[in-house]
Amino acid sequence: MLVASRRIFVNFKSRNAGQACVSPTRFFVQESIYQRFADSFAEKAAQLKVGDGLDPKMQIGPLANSRRIDMMEALVAYAFTRSSNNAHRPANDVEAGNLSINHFVASVAETPFGGVKDSGYGREGGTEGLSCYTVAKNVSHKMLSPQLSCAHNVTSPASGAP
Numbered sequence: 001m002l003v004a005s006r007r008i009f010v011n012f013k014s015r016n017a018g019q020a021c022v023s024p025t026r027f028f029v030q031e032s033i034y035q036r037f038a039d040s041f042a043e044k045a046a047q048l049k050v051g052d053g054l055d056p057k058m059q060i061g062p063l064a065n066s067r068r069i070d071m072m073e074a075l076v077a078y079a080f081t082r083s084s085n086n087a088h089r090p091a092n093d094v095e096a097g098n099l100s101i102n103h104f105v106a107s108v109a110e111t112p113f114g115g116v117k118d119s120g121y122g123r124e125g126g127t128e129g130l131s132c133y134t135v136a137k138n139v140s141h142k143m144l145s146p147q148l149s150c151a152h153n154v155t156s157p158a159s160g161a162p
Helices: 002-018 031-046 068-069 088-094 127-133 146-150
Strands: 076-079 099-100
Touching: 031 146, 088 099
Parallel strands: 076 099
Antiparallel strands: none
């Protein structure tokens, strides 16, 4: 899987010069396969055609600016494992707005999408995405007995009638 998927990892990382909001910014790799992963990833990345982003023959263009590199935060995280026992670790330990395990689909319309910290506040999509369009309001209303409600009639200043 590792060697076969290196093209997918490199393509996904380099999409839109690596500046797509869901592009992976770092890879955490199990120590026992780290060197194979790093070597195969570097080999495939070295094959990318880098140049003018407007040239259709190029696969990756320039970064927008150095500030972009400094702003890398966890909007989306990806984890790949063959062990369902290990899948809970990134779910509990990785701080990101979205986590995809064994695939690169960060979100669908029915699920919330958004980051943490500098990567974004709030959510779009899913029912959670509606919360920014609503105002939470608590109304506490206790019904009064008929005897009490009559004792509190208010006279309207305009008509003088209760």
